[in-house]
Amino acid sequence: MTDALLQVNDLVKTFGSGDAETRVLRGLSLRMDKGELSALLGPSGSGKSTLLTILGTLMQPTSGGHVMLGVDLTTANDRALTEFRNRHIGFVFQFHNLLPDFTALENVIFPTAVREGRETAAARARGRDLLGRMGLADRVDFPSTNLSGGQKQRVAVARALMNSPELVLADEPTGNLDRASAIQVMELIGQINRDEGTTFLISTHDEKIAATCRRQIVVGDGVVTG
Numbered sequence: 001m002t003d004a005l006l007q008v009n010d011l012v013k014t015f016g017s018g019d020a021e022t023r024v025l026r027g028l029s030l031r032m033d034k035g036e037l038s039a040l041l042g043p044s045g046s047g048k049s050t051l052l053t054i055l056g057t058l059m060q061p062t063s064g065g066h067v068m069l070g071v072d073l074t075t076a077n078d079r080a081l082t083e084f085r086n087r088h089i090g091f092v093f094q095f096h097n098l099l100p101d102f103t104a105l106e107n108v109i110f111p112t113a114v115r116e117g118r119e120t121a122a123a124r125a126r127g128r129d130l131l132g133r134m135g136l137a138d139r140v141d142f143p144s145t146n147l148s149g150g151q152k153q154r155v156a157v158a159r160a161l162m163n164s165p166e167l168v169l170a171d172e173p174t175g176n177l178d179r180a181s182a183i184q185v186m187e188l189i190g191q192i193n194r195d196e197g198t199t200f201l202i203s204t205h206d207e208k209i210a211a212t213c214r215r216q217i218v219v220g221d222g223v224v225t226g
Protein backbone atom coordinates (compact mmCIF):
# COMPACT_ATOMS: atom_id res chain seq x y z
CA MET A 1 0.00 0.00 0.00
CA THR A 2 1.27 3.51 -0.81
CA ASP A 3 1.73 6.09 1.93
CA ALA A 4 -0.76 8.91 2.27
CA LEU A 5 0.79 12.33 1.71
CA LEU A 6 -2.34 14.16 2.67
CA GLN A 7 -5.83 13.47 3.83
CA VAL A 8 -8.55 16.09 3.49
CA ASN A 9 -11.58 15.57 5.67
CA ASP A 10 -15.01 17.10 5.21
CA LEU A 11 -13.69 20.48 4.12
CA VAL A 12 -16.20 23.32 4.16
CA LYS A 13 -15.39 26.86 2.98
CA THR A 14 -17.92 29.66 3.03
CA PHE A 15 -17.28 33.23 1.90
CA GLY A 16 -19.40 36.17 3.10
CA SER A 17 -22.48 35.87 5.26
CA GLY A 18 -26.27 36.28 5.15
CA ASP A 19 -27.64 36.86 1.65
CA ALA A 20 -24.11 37.24 0.29
CA GLU A 21 -22.97 33.87 1.60
CA THR A 22 -21.23 31.61 -0.93
CA ARG A 23 -20.67 28.04 0.16
CA VAL A 24 -17.81 26.95 -2.10
CA LEU A 25 -16.60 23.71 -0.52
CA ARG A 26 -19.36 21.57 0.96
CA GLY A 27 -17.73 18.71 2.81
CA LEU A 28 -14.93 17.83 0.42
CA SER A 29 -12.79 14.80 1.29
CA LEU A 30 -9.72 13.64 -0.59
CA ARG A 31 -6.68 11.48 -0.08
CA MET A 32 -3.46 11.91 -2.01
CA ASP A 33 -0.58 9.46 -1.89
CA LYS A 34 3.12 10.28 -2.05
CA GLY A 35 4.34 10.52 -5.63
CA GLU A 36 0.97 11.28 -7.22
CA LEU A 37 0.71 13.35 -10.39
CA SER A 38 -2.86 14.60 -10.33
CA ALA A 39 -4.96 17.03 -12.30
CA LEU A 40 -7.70 19.01 -10.57
CA LEU A 41 -10.66 19.61 -12.86
CA GLY A 42 -14.02 21.30 -12.43
CA PRO A 43 -16.13 24.09 -13.88
CA SER A 44 -15.18 27.72 -13.36
CA GLY A 45 -16.12 28.73 -9.82
CA SER A 46 -16.24 25.15 -8.55
CA GLY A 47 -13.62 25.87 -5.89
CA LYS A 48 -10.36 24.58 -7.37
CA SER A 49 -8.34 27.66 -6.39
CA THR A 50 -10.04 27.72 -2.99
CA LEU A 51 -9.03 24.11 -2.39
CA LEU A 52 -5.43 24.72 -3.53
CA THR A 53 -5.20 27.80 -1.29
CA ILE A 54 -6.39 25.82 1.74
CA LEU A 55 -4.08 22.88 0.94
CA GLY A 56 -1.25 25.40 0.66
CA THR A 57 -2.09 26.56 4.21
CA LEU A 58 -2.65 30.09 2.91
CA MET A 59 -6.29 30.12 4.08
CA GLN A 60 -8.18 28.29 6.80
CA PRO A 61 -11.36 26.34 6.01
CA THR A 62 -14.65 27.23 7.68
CA SER A 63 -14.76 23.68 9.05
CA GLY A 64 -13.14 20.33 8.41
CA GLY A 65 -9.43 20.15 7.82
CA HIS A 66 -6.46 18.35 6.45
CA VAL A 67 -3.49 16.39 7.62
CA MET A 68 -0.26 16.38 5.61
CA LEU A 69 2.79 14.26 6.43
CA GLY A 70 1.06 13.37 9.68
CA VAL A 71 0.70 17.02 10.75
CA ASP A 72 -2.80 18.34 11.47
CA LEU A 73 -2.76 21.66 9.63
CA THR A 74 -6.15 22.73 10.94
CA THR A 75 -4.96 23.24 14.48
CA ALA A 76 -1.42 24.51 13.78
CA ASN A 77 -0.64 28.15 14.62
CA ASP A 78 0.49 30.73 12.02
CA ARG A 79 4.16 30.33 12.77
CA ALA A 80 4.03 26.56 12.49
CA LEU A 81 2.05 26.86 9.25
CA THR A 82 4.61 29.23 7.70
CA GLU A 83 7.45 26.89 8.60
CA PHE A 84 5.55 23.86 7.31
CA ARG A 85 4.69 25.64 4.05
CA ASN A 86 8.29 26.76 3.45
CA ARG A 87 9.65 23.28 4.00
CA HIS A 88 7.08 21.06 2.36
CA ILE A 89 4.98 22.94 -0.22
CA GLY A 90 5.82 24.62 -3.52
CA PHE A 91 3.50 26.84 -5.56
CA VAL A 92 3.12 27.57 -9.26
CA PHE A 93 0.52 30.06 -10.45
CA GLN A 94 -0.98 30.90 -13.83
CA PHE A 95 0.96 34.14 -13.89
CA HIS A 96 4.57 33.32 -13.12
CA ASN A 97 5.19 36.38 -10.87
CA LEU A 98 8.88 36.52 -11.77
CA LEU A 99 10.87 39.59 -10.75
CA PRO A 100 11.59 41.34 -14.07
CA ASP A 101 14.96 42.84 -13.14
CA PHE A 102 16.30 39.51 -11.89
CA THR A 103 17.87 36.76 -13.94
CA ALA A 104 16.30 33.31 -14.22
CA LEU A 105 18.70 31.96 -11.58
CA GLU A 106 18.15 34.89 -9.22
CA ASN A 107 14.39 34.36 -9.47
CA VAL A 108 14.74 30.67 -8.62
CA ILE A 109 16.94 31.21 -5.57
CA PHE A 110 15.47 34.51 -4.34
CA PRO A 111 12.81 33.08 -1.95
CA THR A 112 15.39 30.75 -0.38
CA ALA A 113 17.97 33.55 -0.10
CA VAL A 114 15.44 35.81 1.65
CA ARG A 115 14.48 33.07 4.08
CA GLU A 116 18.05 32.09 4.87
CA GLY A 117 19.24 35.70 4.94
CA ARG A 118 21.99 34.97 2.40
CA GLU A 119 22.64 33.46 -0.97
CA THR A 120 24.66 30.28 -0.60
CA ALA A 121 26.76 28.41 -3.16
CA ALA A 122 24.61 25.34 -2.49
CA ALA A 123 21.45 27.28 -3.35
CA ARG A 124 23.02 28.56 -6.57
CA ALA A 125 24.06 25.02 -7.51
CA ARG A 126 20.57 23.66 -6.83
CA GLY A 127 19.04 26.54 -8.83
CA ARG A 128 21.33 25.89 -11.79
CA ASP A 129 20.60 22.17 -11.68
CA LEU A 130 16.85 22.75 -11.66
CA LEU A 131 17.01 25.26 -14.51
CA GLY A 132 19.07 22.71 -16.48
CA ARG A 133 16.42 20.08 -15.86
CA MET A 134 13.80 22.56 -17.09
CA GLY A 135 15.76 22.82 -20.36
CA LEU A 136 17.03 26.31 -19.50
CA ALA A 137 20.77 25.73 -18.98
CA ASP A 138 21.53 28.40 -21.59
CA ARG A 139 19.10 30.89 -20.03
CA VAL A 140 20.33 30.83 -16.42
CA ASP A 141 21.76 34.37 -16.52
CA PHE A 142 19.10 35.90 -18.80
CA PRO A 143 16.96 38.65 -17.27
CA SER A 144 13.52 37.13 -16.87
CA THR A 145 11.95 39.81 -19.11
CA ASN A 146 13.92 38.36 -22.03
CA LEU A 147 12.36 34.90 -21.66
CA SER A 148 9.34 33.56 -23.54
CA GLY A 149 6.10 32.77 -21.68
CA GLY A 150 6.86 29.05 -21.62
CA GLN A 151 10.42 29.66 -20.42
CA LYS A 152 9.16 31.96 -17.65
CA GLN A 153 6.74 29.31 -16.49
CA ARG A 154 9.55 26.73 -16.43
CA VAL A 155 11.56 29.15 -14.25
CA ALA A 156 8.51 29.35 -11.96
CA VAL A 157 8.40 25.54 -11.74
CA ALA A 158 12.13 25.46 -10.89
CA ARG A 159 11.52 28.10 -8.19
CA ALA A 160 8.72 25.98 -6.69
CA LEU A 161 11.08 22.98 -6.53
CA MET A 162 13.98 24.83 -4.93
CA ASN A 163 13.42 23.49 -1.42
CA SER A 164 12.59 19.95 -2.57
CA PRO A 165 8.96 20.18 -1.40
CA GLU A 166 6.96 16.97 -1.08
CA LEU A 167 3.92 18.68 -2.63
CA VAL A 168 3.66 21.21 -5.45
CA LEU A 169 0.31 22.97 -5.90
CA ALA A 170 -0.11 24.46 -9.35
CA ASP A 171 -3.07 26.70 -10.17
CA GLU A 172 -3.59 26.63 -13.94
CA PRO A 173 0.16 26.66 -14.66
CA THR A 174 -0.43 26.20 -18.39
CA GLY A 175 -3.47 28.51 -18.63
CA ASN A 176 -1.47 31.28 -20.23
CA LEU A 177 0.64 29.18 -22.58
CA ASP A 178 0.29 27.98 -26.16
CA ARG A 179 -0.27 24.24 -26.64
CA ALA A 180 3.40 23.34 -27.37
CA SER A 181 4.71 25.24 -24.32
CA ALA A 182 1.94 23.79 -22.14
CA ILE A 183 2.80 20.23 -23.17
CA GLN A 184 6.50 20.92 -22.58
CA VAL A 185 5.83 22.26 -19.06
CA MET A 186 3.71 19.18 -18.30
CA GLU A 187 6.42 16.83 -19.61
CA LEU A 188 9.03 18.48 -17.40
CA ILE A 189 6.70 18.29 -14.40
CA GLY A 190 6.22 14.58 -15.20
CA GLN A 191 9.99 14.06 -15.25
CA ILE A 192 10.45 15.74 -11.87
CA ASN A 193 7.57 13.66 -10.51
CA ARG A 194 9.32 10.47 -11.67
CA ASP A 195 12.87 11.51 -10.71
CA GLU A 196 12.25 13.18 -7.34
CA GLY A 197 8.94 11.59 -6.32
CA THR A 198 7.43 15.06 -5.89
CA THR A 199 3.63 14.98 -5.63
CA PHE A 200 1.80 17.43 -7.91
CA LEU A 201 -1.78 18.71 -7.82
CA ILE A 202 -2.42 20.78 -10.94
CA SER A 203 -5.65 22.62 -11.62
CA THR A 204 -6.61 23.01 -15.26
CA HIS A 205 -9.59 23.58 -17.55
CA ASP A 206 -7.85 21.70 -20.31
CA GLU A 207 -8.84 18.03 -20.63
CA LYS A 208 -5.79 17.27 -22.79
CA ILE A 209 -3.45 18.70 -20.17
CA ALA A 210 -5.34 16.78 -17.46
CA ALA A 211 -4.93 13.58 -19.48
CA THR A 212 -1.13 13.88 -19.19
CA CYS A 213 -1.53 13.32 -15.42
CA ARG A 214 -1.93 9.83 -13.94
CA ARG A 215 -4.99 10.80 -11.89
CA GLN A 216 -7.82 13.20 -12.56
CA ILE A 217 -9.69 14.64 -9.56
CA VAL A 218 -12.95 16.34 -10.50
CA VAL A 219 -14.60 18.91 -8.24
CA GLY A 220 -18.26 19.90 -8.57
CA ASP A 221 -20.85 21.29 -6.17
CA GLY A 222 -18.16 21.65 -3.54
CA VAL A 223 -17.18 17.99 -3.35
CA VAL A 224 -15.02 15.55 -5.29
CA THR A 225 -17.24 14.00 -7.94
CA GLY A 226 -14.72 11.83 -9.70
Ligand SMILES: Nc1ncnc2c1ncn2[C@@H]1O[C@H](COP(=O)(O)OP(=O)(O)OP(=O)(O)O)[C@@H](O)[C@H]1O
Binds near residue numbers: 015045050
Ligand atom coordinates in the same frame (compact mmCIF):
# COMPACT_ATOMS: atom_id res chain seq x y z
N1 LIG B 1 -12.21 35.82 -1.10
C1 LIG B 1 -13.40 35.51 -1.61
N2 LIG B 1 -14.52 36.15 -1.23
C2 LIG B 1 -15.72 35.84 -1.73
N3 LIG B 1 -15.92 34.86 -2.64
C3 LIG B 1 -14.86 34.19 -3.07
C4 LIG B 1 -13.55 34.47 -2.59
N4 LIG B 1 -12.67 33.63 -3.21
C5 LIG B 1 -13.42 32.85 -4.04
N5 LIG B 1 -14.73 33.19 -3.95
C6 LIG B 1 -15.84 32.56 -4.69
O1 LIG B 1 -15.71 31.17 -4.53
C7 LIG B 1 -16.09 30.48 -5.72
C8 LIG B 1 -14.99 29.52 -6.13
O2 LIG B 1 -13.86 30.27 -6.57
P1 LIG B 1 -12.50 29.55 -7.02
O3 LIG B 1 -11.59 30.63 -7.48
O4 LIG B 1 -12.04 28.65 -5.95
O5 LIG B 1 -13.02 28.68 -8.26
P2 LIG B 1 -12.19 27.93 -9.42
O6 LIG B 1 -12.78 26.58 -9.57
O7 LIG B 1 -10.74 28.02 -9.13
O8 LIG B 1 -12.56 28.83 -10.66
P3 LIG B 1 -11.76 29.10 -12.03
O9 LIG B 1 -11.69 27.78 -12.73
O10 LIG B 1 -12.64 30.08 -12.75
O11 LIG B 1 -10.43 29.67 -11.66
C9 LIG B 1 -16.41 31.55 -6.75
O12 LIG B 1 -17.82 31.69 -6.83
C10 LIG B 1 -15.76 32.79 -6.18
O13 LIG B 1 -16.46 33.94 -6.55
